[in-house]
Amino acid sequence: xxxxxxxxxLMVSGGLMAQxxxxxxxxxxxxxxxxxxxxxxxxxxxxxxLLQRNPESxxxxxxxxxxxxxxxxxxxSDSLLRVAYLQDSTNPGTYWYFGISAERQDRYNEAYGFFRxxxxxSQDKRLSEFNQSAWLHSGAAYRRKMHSNGIDYTEWADxxxxxxxxxxAQPADPLVPQLRDFLDAVRLRxxxxxxxxxxxxx
Numbered sequence: 001x002x003x004x005x006x007x008x009x010l011m012v013s014g015g016l017m018a019q020x021x022x023x024x025x026x027x028x029x030x031x032x033x034x035x036x037x038x039x040x041x042x043x044x045x046x047x048x049x050l051l052q053r054n055p056e057s058x059x060x061x062x063x064x065x066x067x068x069x070x071x072x073x074x075x076x077s078d079s080l081l082r083v084a085y086l087q088d089s090t091n092p093g094t095y096w097y098f099g100i101s102a103e104r105q106d107r108y109n110e111a112y113g114f115f116r117x118x119x120x121x122s123q124d125k126r127l128s129e130f131n132q133s134a135w136l137h138s139g140a141a142y143r144r145k146m147h148s149n150g151i152d153y154t155e156w157a158d159x160x161x162x163x164x165x166x167x168x169a170q171p172a173d174p175l176v177p178q179l180r181d182f183l184d185a186v187r188l189r190x191x192x193x194x195x196x197x198x199x200x201x202x
Contacts, residue, residue, distance in 0.1 A: 035067065043067045058084055062093045069101045077101055092121040092130075099137060108145035112138050112158070135166035136175075143182075150196035160186065 027046050034043035047064035051057060061084040068077035078101055084094045099114035115138040122130040139162035142155045151159065163179055170176070182201070191197040 031063065031067075035063075035070075038070075040067045040070045044071070056087070058088060058091055058093065061087075062097050065097050066100070069097070069104060072104070074101055074105055090121060090124070092118050092125065092127065095121060096131065096134070099134075103137065103141065106144070106148075108141045108149070112141040115141065116162075132166065132169040135162045135169060139163035139166065146197055147200050150198035151191070152196050153191050153193045156186070156191055156197055 027050055031043045031046035031050070034040070034046065044064060044067040047060055047067055051060045051064060054060065061080055065077040065080045065084070068074075068080065078098070081094055081098050081101070084091065085098075088094075095114045095118035099111050099118060102108075102110035102114055115134045118134050119130075119138070122134075139159045142151050142159035142162075145151055145155070146159070160183060163183055166173075167176060167179055167183075185201070186199070189197055189199055
């Protein structure tokens with residue numbers, strides 16, 4: 001009986017300690033953990049609470065929009081991003097998440113445009129934390145468009161330019177050999193002006 005009592009006491013005290021630990025974790029950390037484990041609705045609720053406390057926070061607007069678009073609630077996400085854009089049209093993060101949203105909806109031209117604007121705004125602000133994968137996303141937008149709708153000469157040149165910039169910026173990326181092979185192959189398929197290249201890479 002005494003042993004059972006001790007075990008119960010340890011379980012209760014351990015549970016209290018775990019609860020105390022959870023309470024000590026910041027809401028931002030809880031939301032980030034929820035996003036990492038794909039508990040997007042839970043993250044959404046936390047970001048909504050954070051935004052209620054600080055309605056002007058661009059970071060929380062962006063992260064809430066991200067949690068919504070990962071639930072495929074694109075209209076809500078894009079609406080929130082438009083609010084962020086009206087608040088500060090120079091903030092690169094808004095263009096980044098607009099790009100992710102367009103990418104997930106197969107809106108190729110919009111995705112390309114948003115990621116290129118993210119790059120431009122980041123360069124304008126001289127951000128030290130510029131996400132170089134924006135070059136990859138930009139090129140990938142036209143690469144996917146090439147598969148389905150075809151790309152013209154200008155889009156082909158923009159795609160090659162973006163992917164070359166990514167290779168230069170991230171030479172250690174494991175994707176580099178595949179990207180180099182793709183660029184070598186697609187250079188042989190340059191469309192003439194007035195023509196479109198449709199190529200599924202098969």
